[in-house]
Amino acid sequence: MKKTKQLFAGLILMALGLGTAQAAYTLNLMEGVTKVSNDIYDLHMLVLWICIFIGIAVFGTMFYSIYHHRKSRGHKAEQFHENTMVEIIWTIIPTLILIGMAIPATKAMIELDDVQESEMSIKVTGHQWKWEYDYLDNGIHFFSSLDEASNKVRQVGSGLDPRSVPNYLLNVDKPLVIPTKKKIRFVFTSADVIHSWWVPDLGWKKDTNPGFINEAWTYVEEPGTYRGQCTELCGKDHGFMPIVVIAMNEPEYNAWVEQQKAAVAAEAGSVGKEWTKEELAAKGKSVYETSCASCHMPDGAGLPGTFPAIKGSPVVTGDINAQVKLVSEGKGMMPAFGKMLSAVDFAAVVTYTRNGLGNSVGDSIQPSAIQALQSGTPVADKNE
Amino acid sequence: MSAVVAEHDDHHDHGPAKGLLRWVITTNHKDIGTLYLLFALAMFFVGGTMAMIIRAELFEPGMQFVNPQFFNSMTTMHALVMVFGAVMPAFVGLANWMIPMMIGAPDMALPRMNNMSFWLLVAGVLLLASTLFMEGGAPASGWTLYPPLVLQTGKALPFAIFSVHLLGISSIMGAINIIATIFNMRAPGMTLMKMPMFVWTWLITAFLLIAIMPVFAGAVTMLLTDKFFNTSFFDAAGGGDPVLYQHIFWFFGHPEVYVMILPTFGVASTIIPVFARKPLFGYSSMVHATAAIAFLSFIVWAHHMFTVGMPIAGELYFMYATMLIAIPTGVKVFNWTATMWKGSMTFETPMLFSIAFVVLFTMGGFTGLMMSVAPVDFQYHDTYFIVAHFHYTLVPASVFILMAAGYFWLPKWTGHMYDERIGRLHFWLSVISVNILFFPQHFLGLAGMPRRIPDYAVQFADWNMISSIGGFIFGASQLLFLYIVIDTIRGGTGEKVTGEVWEDAAKHSLEWTLPSPPPYHSFTTPPTVIPTEHI
Numbered sequence: 001m002k003k004t005k006q007l008f009a010g011l012i013l014m015a016l017g018l019g020t021a022q023a024a025y026t027l028n029l030m031e032g033v034t035k036v037s038n039d040i041y042d043l044h045m046l047v048l049w050i051c052i053f054i055g056i057a058v059f060g061t062m063f064y065s066i067y068h069h070r071k072s073r074g075h076k077a078e079q080f081h082e083n084t085m086v087e088i089i090w091t092i093i094p095t096l097i098l099i100g101m102a103i104p105a106t107k108a109m110i111e112l113d114d115v116q117e118s119e120m121s122i123k124v125t126g127h128q129w130k131w132e133y134d135y136l137d138n139g140i141h142f143f144s145s146l147d148e149a150s151n152k153v154r155q156v157g158s159g160l161d162p163r164s165v166p167n168y169l170l171n172v173d174k175p176l177v178i179p180t181k182k183k184i185r186f187v188f189t190s191a192d193v194i195h196s197w198w199v200p201d202l203g204w205k206k207d208t209n210p211g212f213i214n215e216a217w218t219y220v221e222e223p224g225t226y227r228g229q230c231t232e233l234c235g236k237d238h239g240f241m242p243i244v245v246i247a248m249n250e251p252e253y254n255a256w257v258e259q260q261k262a263a264v265a266a267e268a269g270s271v272g273k274e275w276t277k278e279e280l281a282a283k284g285k286s287v288y289e290t291s292c293a294s295c296h297m298p299d300g301a302g303l304p305g306t307f308p309a310i311k312g313s314p315v316v317t318g319d320i321n322a323q324v325k326l327v328s329e330g331k332g333m334m335p336a337f338g339k340m341l342s343a344v345d346f347a348a349v350v351t352y353t354r355n356g357l358g359n360s361v362g363d364s365i366q367p368s369a370i371q372a373l374q375s376g377t378p379v380a381d382k383n384e
Numbered sequence: 385m386s387a388v389v390a391e392h393d394d395h396h397d398h399g400p401a402k403g404l405l406r407w408v409i410t411t412n413h414k415d416i417g418t419l420y421l422l423f424a425l426a427m428f429f430v431g432g433t434m435a436m437i438i439r440a441e442l443f444e445p446g447m448q449f450v451n452p453q454f455f456n457s458m459t460t461m462h463a464l465v466m467v468f469g470a471v472m473p474a475f476v477g478l479a480n481w482m483i484p485m486m487i488g489a490p491d492m493a494l495p496r497m498n499n500m501s502f503w504l505l506v507a508g509v510l511l512l513a514s515t516l517f518m519e520g521g522a523p524a525s526g527w528t529l530y531p532p533l534v535l536q537t538g539k540a541l542p543f544a545i546f547s548v549h550l551l552g553i554s555s556i557m558g559a560i561n562i563i564a565t566i567f568n569m570r571a572p573g574m575t576l577m578k579m580p581m582f583v584w585t586w587l588i589t590a591f592l593l594i595a596i597m598p599v600f601a602g603a604v605t606m607l608l609t610d611k612f613f614n615t616s617f618f619d620a621a622g623g624g625d626p627v628l629y630q631h632i633f634w635f636f637g638h639p640e641v642y643v644m645i646l647p648t649f650g651v652a653s654t655i656i657p658v659f660a661r662k663p664l665f666g667y668s669s670m671v672h673a674t675a676a677i678a679f680l681s682f683i684v685w686a687h688h689m690f691t692v693g694m695p696i697a698g699e700l701y702f703m704y705a706t707m708l709i710a711i712p713t714g715v716k717v718f719n720w721t722a723t724m725w726k727g728s729m730t731f732e733t734p735m736l737f738s739i740a741f742v743v744l745f746t747m748g749g750f751t752g753l754m755m756s757v758a759p760v761d762f763q764y765h766d767t768y769f770i771v772a773h774f775h776y777t778l779v780p781a782s783v784f785i786l787m788a789a790g791y792f793w794l795p796k797w798t799g800h801m802y803d804e805r806i807g808r809l810h811f812w813l814s815v816i817s818v819n820i821l822f823f824p825q826h827f828l829g830l831a832g833m834p835r836r837i838p839d840y841a842v843q844f845a846d847w848n849m850i851s852s853i854g855g856f857i858f859g860a861s862q863l864l865f866l867y868i869v870i871d872t873i874r875g876g877t878g879e880k881v882t883g884e885v886w887e888d889a890a891k892h893s894l895e896w897t898l899p900s901p902p903p904y905h906s907f908t909t910p911p912t913v914i915p916t917e918h919i
């Protein structure tokens with residue numbers, strides 16, 4: 001029954017929409033992969049059908065009248081203009097329909113709101129223009145930004161074909177991984193402006209408000225990759241901070257967790273090592289592209305009047321410690337990267353900006369120096 | 385000015401001042417109405433050009449023409465210009481022209497304030513437009529100006545805020561004038577419940593404006609002090625709350641959308657009976673439904689904020705309250721249908737636009753009902769579904785009715801008949817292209833395309849291209865309207881129109897008892913017979 005209904009709805013929508021539809025996906029709301037998203041889909045279809053039936057009745061009457069009650073067909077106008085009974089009827093019937101809608105809607109709303117008894121929590125922090133994920137139970141923490149391939153193509157006048165990139169604008173460098181068959185609580189906040197975290201397959205979106213915490217939850221049955229986007233205008237690159245959620249069965253998820261922990265340990269070990277300038281600059285290039293290029297532009301030219309250029313910048317070509325301080329603490333619209341980048345990434349990107357993007361200061365800074373700074377001790381001597 | 389004022393003591397009809405200065409210093413309701421309408425038409429094309437830029441960038445995936453920051457400025461300015469520069473002033477222009485004539489008055493009650501409110505509007509809109517050329521660009525945070533994002537605006541921020549203040553003062557003065565006129569200047573025998581629907585809807589709208597514009601002015605002033613005077617109304621670090629702004633904004637913003645739709649209802653209720661040759665069905669229920677919608681508009685604001693993180697009680701309350709709006713709105717649609725039922729209809733251009741309004745506004749109402757369901761709005765919110773929704777209630781509703789009003793009253797205003805053939809061509813091009821433009825946006829939103837993005841995933845490409853094509857046709861079609869307006873002012877078809885213009889129109893409303901064009905001071909002596917066909 002439900003399938004035929006859907007088919008019928010799809011046909012109507014297609015007929016209305018001039019027909020070039022390839023799949024129902026591009027016409028109707030997606031059903032999603034959670035119970036809540038299914039309930040929401042059913043509610044959507046219920047209200048859609050109510051609207052279609054009312055529409056057919058009202059427009060049918062109107063077009064019957066337009067065809068038959070026209071002067072050119074010699075129809076004489078009647079002069080009635082009031083009928084209290086009719087007015088009462090068409091007030092009461094819609095009221096009853098609304099009550100019929102409100103009951104399932106209330107149930108779904110209460111279900112959607114209930115974050116109790118969740119088995120794990122993930123904190124989502126919105127940034128201009130990337131997402132930060134904190135696994136509150138096991139300490140995994142990372143940022144997730146638009147993938148490099150999409151980022152290249154989406155530059156103004158890049159001339160590259162978006163169709164050549166798989167999942168153009170819906171792919172990230174590091175997806176959020178969650179286990180299936182677990183109730184997961186999300187808490188949302190923001191580091192700068194308001195964002196909104198939306199994965200249609202999960203059935204909801206939630207705003208991330210700076211200084212406040214919002215909650216939502218999900219329970220995914222099936223493994224899969226689910227994609228979404230920021231849905232609250234958050235500035236220049238609002239359209240370029242997608243979300244990718246990968247749901248894994250418990251064993252794969254646990255393996256992923258172990259892998260993350262190992263990577264963190266490896267990175268921590270490399271902080272103490274002596275890096276060459278070339279190693280740092282090479283690593284810094286990719287850090288620059290994910291963390292800096294959206295404002296300062298991939299070529300370091302900036303946007304005059306809004307975002308300063310890196311190339312020839314007095315800060316970047318000046319004292320390295322002053323640059324480290326500025327990048328670490330932020331200034332105006334520039335976020336404080338001290339807490340967002342690892343010591344290695346931080347040292348790498350500072351070194352890269354001083355020796356790439358048209359600059360050639362020639363110096364570099366070691367991750368160990370950054371780590372010392374982050375833990376509170378004064379910046380060590382720079383390496384020439 | 386003094387010369388004009390001095391002559392007011394005489395009760396004979398006299399013409400306007402000579403030359404260009406006439407338009408600067410005029411206190412005449414028709415002159416000011418004309419200024420408002422022409423200014424609104426100009427802004428309609430300015431805002432429309434911005435829409436064309438938006439649709440051109442969205443024609444294909446990838447970034448072809450503008451950078452993302454400028455794109456955001458375009459969506460922001462398009463909305464502000466269309467709302468505050470085009471639709472609202474156009475209805476104030478209609479009110480200026482029509483209300484004195486409909487209630488049997490010689491002019492508006494406060495003619496000098498009338499002049500001032502028009503010129504403040506021009507100042508406000510020009511100030512707003514000037515931000516496009518400032519360092520850092522025009523505001524790019526959406527017309528809702530949400531903090532903290534809006535506080536990242538460059539040099540333009542204080543100018544944009546001051547322009548909102550000017551526009552607010554202008555609207556409030558216009559509203560006071562309309563209320564004073566309706567309450568004090570009605571012809572003897574015209575009781576409130578005999579007033580034409582257009583006058584009723586504007587009376588209610590004027591009260592809405594007086595209630596909400598100060599709220600908006602207050603909200604943007606708080607933005608100003610947050611930015612420049614170290615307050616933290618909307619900054620959590622100082623004990624404020626960014627969501628507070630949204631509550632204040634939408635307390636203004638929701639009634640604001642009814643400011644743009646209630647006079648629309650009034651014009652539709654004026655035009656449909658004339659061409660159905662039948663009295664309006666359910667006059668008193670129409671009045672009461674309008675008042676009910678206006679009242680409800682004050683208690684539903686947070687349905688714009690279902691995903692902002694409200695307590696469950698708040699979500700449910702705003703869902704139920706919002707659903708209620710469907711009832712009085714439904715009553716209006718049923719009444720219009722019943723007005724057509726068993727009439728003797730003809731389909732001149734004003735009627736065509738009015739019928740399209742009833743149908744397409746109802747479509748916008750349907751999607752509105754869908755979005756009132758809070759849990760489902762967790763999916764619809766901030767997607768192209770809502771872009772489709774509010775454009776259906778603004779373009780083929782408010783804008784179509786403004787077109788209908790233009791065709792309906794241009795012969796009265798100018799004494800010339802417009803070219804019916806071109807009028808119908810304009811209608812059919814508009815009604816087809818507006819649906820090609822906005823209907824596919826429902827699909828885009830449901831499929832997951834967020835609003836206010838300059839570039840999109842490739843699965844959204846087909847419908848965006850179709851939508852853009854519809855947009856270009858719609859935009860180009862409106863040049864026909866410009867042509868018709870100019871042509872009609874210059875003589876139109878050359879046919880001499882009667883005072884009544886449309887068959888038996890004088891039975892419906894007083895303006896048709898005056899010659900076309902009407903005398904400079906509409907009714908120097910009050911009319912004795914009040915038309916009651918509309919009741």
